[in-house]
Amino acid sequence: MLDIKDRIINKKATIAVVGLGYVGLPLAVEFAKQGFKVLGVEIDDRKVASLNRGNSYILDVEREDLREVINSARLVPTTDYSKLKKADAIIICVPTPLRKTGEPDLSFVLSAVSEIKNYFNRGKAVILESTTYPGTTEEIILPLLEKKGFKAGKDFYLAFSPERVDPGNVRFKTRDIPKIIGGVTKKCAQIAGLLYKQIVEKVIFVSSPRVAEMVKLLENSFRSVNIALANETALICNRLGIDVWEVISAASTKPFGFMPFYPGPGIGGHCIPTDPMYLVWKARLSGYEPRLIKTAQEINSYMPHYVIDKVISALNLRKKTVKGAKVLVVGITYKPDVNDLRESPALEIMEELLNKGANLSYFDPYIPELKFGNRKFKSLKLNSVRVKDFDCVLIVTNHSRIDYSVFKNCKLIIDTRNAIPWKGKNLEKI
Numbered sequence: 001m002l003d004i005k006d007r008i009i010n011k012k013a014t015i016a017v018v019g020l021g022y023v024g025l026p027l028a029v030e031f032a033k034q035g036f037k038v039l040g041v042e043i044d045d046r047k048v049a050s051l052n053r054g055n056s057y058i059l060d061v062e063r064e065d066l067r068e069v070i071n072s073a074r075l076v077p078t079t080d081y082s083k084l085k086k087a088d089a090i091i092i093c094v095p096t097p098l099r100k101t102g103e104p105d106l107s108f109v110l111s112a113v114s115e116i117k118n119y120f121n122r123g124k125a126v127i128l129e130s131t132t133y134p135g136t137t138e139e140i141i142l143p144l145l146e147k148k149g150f151k152a153g154k155d156f157y158l159a160f161s162p163e164r165v166d167p168g169n170v171r172f173k174t175r176d177i178p179k180i181i182g183g184v185t186k187k188c189a190q191i192a193g194l195l196y197k198q199i200v201e202k203v204i205f206v207s208s209p210r211v212a213e214m215v216k217l218l219e220n221s222f223r224s225v226n227i228a229l230a231n232e233t234a235l236i237c238n239r240l241g242i243d244v245w246e247v248i249s250a251a252s253t254k255p256f257g258f259m260p261f262y263p264g265p266g267i268g269g270h271c272i273p274t275d276p277m278y279l280v281w282k283a284r285l286s287g288y289e290p291r292l293i294k295t296a297q298e299i300n301s302y303m304p305h306y307v308i309d310k311v312i313s314a315l316n317l318r319k320k321t322v323k324g325a326k327v328l329v330v331g332i333t334y335k336p337d338v339n340d341l342r343e344s345p346a347l348e349i350m351e352e353l354l355n356k357g358a359n360l361s362y363f364d365p366y367i368p369e370l371k372f373g374n375r376k377f378k379s380l381k382l383n384s385v386r387v388k389d390f391d392c393v394l395i396v397t398n399h400s401r402i403d404y405s406v407f408k409n410c411k412l413i414i415d416t417r418n419a420i421p422w423k424g425k426n427l428e429k430i
C-alpha cells in the first residue's frame, strides 16, 4: 500500500473538503480538475443537492467546470461524514464567525473535528483553512486528534494553511495565490505542501501553524486599518470641501510608499469585519489591549451611519424628509461582482432607512430577491424613466455590470463608490 506522499504524487489520494462554501467549493473543484478524487462534505443538504444537479451557487465556480467534475464523479458532494473513512487528506473550510459578544465562535470547526475524529485513522492529513486566532490548530485541534493515541508527524499530519482567495477577483484565482503552510511538525508541513503544490504555483512554508494563523490575521487587519484610514480621510475631506477621490488618485501616482485604499459605506463579507476581532480577542488574553485595530473597526462601522446622515441631509436640502422619500439603493452585496450579502453595509443602511420611514427599493443584478424581517423585496429593473421617480438614488456597491448612464437625470444621487463618472448638481459623493 502506498503511503500518503506517494498517493498524492500519483494522484491516487482521495481528498476531502469539509464545508463547500465560498472557500471550500472552488478548492474542491480545483483538486478534482487536477485529477484527484474529491469528497465534499457539507452539512447543508440543499447545497449538496444543487451540486449533484451540476448547479453552482458560487459565482467563481463555472457551471461547466462543476458539471465536468460531478459527471465524472471526481467530485462527490455528500452530507455523510462516514465517507471520510476513505479520505487521505481532509481540508476544513467551515465558517469562523463572531459570537454576538464579539468573541471567536469556533463551534463549526469543533463540530467538524469531532465528526472527523470518528473516521480518523493512521496516515491521514488534516489541514485547517478556516481563518482563526494563533494557537487554534495546536491548542484545540491537535489534542482532539491525538486523543486517539496518535502522534502528529508520525501517525497523522496536521497543518494550518489560510485561505487567501478573493471572491469575484478575475485576475487572481486559486492557482495564482501562493499558499502559506505551517505544520505541527516538519513532516506535517511537507505533506501539506506537497498536497497544495498539486493545485497552486507556489507554497510558502512558515515555522508553525500559529505563524500561519497570524499571517492571515495580519493580512486582513492590514486591509481593515487601511480602509479605515481611507474612510477617515473621506470624513475629513468632506468637512474641508475636498474631493477625497481626487486626492487618492493623485497620491497613487507616487511610485513607492503609497498603496491606494478607498473609502466606502462600510465593510462586509466574512473576513474584514470579523478576522481582526479574532486577533483583538487573542491579544487581550495575552494581556495586550490592541488600539489601532480596534479604532479601525470603529471607524469602518461608523460609515453606514455616515451614509444615512448624508441621505437625510441631502434630502433636507431639497426640502424633503426621509420619511416618505422614495429611495433606491443600488448594489447591495458587500463588494462588487459577487452574490454575497454577508455583513453587507447595505443591509444596515436599508434597515435604518426603513425604520426612518423611507419608501425603499433596491437594484442588484446578483440578488433578485431580498427578505427583510417579514418584508420581501424584488430587485427593480432599471430604466432612465423609472429612476427619475426616486427622490434619492444611493449607490452602495458598484458592480461592473451596472449601466450608470440611466441615472443621468435623477433628482439626487449619493455615490459612495465613485461610480458615477460625471459631475452635476444632483450628485453627492462621500
Ligand SMILES: NC(=O)c1ccc[n+]([C@@H]2O[C@H](COP(=O)([O-])OP(=O)(O)OC[C@H]3O[C@@H](n4cnc5c(N)ncnc54)[C@H](O)[C@@H]3O)[C@@H](O)[C@H]2O)c1
Binding pocket: 018, 019, 020, 021, 022, 023, 024, 041, 042, 043, 044, 047, 093, 094, 095, 096, 108, 111, 112, 129, 130, 131, 132, 163, 164, 165, 166, 167, 270, 271
Ligand atoms: N469568503 C471569503 O472570501 C474567505 C476568504 C478567505 C478565508 N475565508 C475563511 O474561510 C472559512 C470559510 O468561509 P466561507 O466564506 O467559505 O464560508 P461559507 O459559509 O461560504 O462556507 C462554509 C460552509 O461550511 C458548511 N459547514 C458548516 N459547518 C459544517 C460542518 N460541521 N461540516 C460540514 N460543513 C459545514 C456550511 O454549510 C457552508 O456551506 C472562514 O473561516 C472564512 O473566514 C473566507
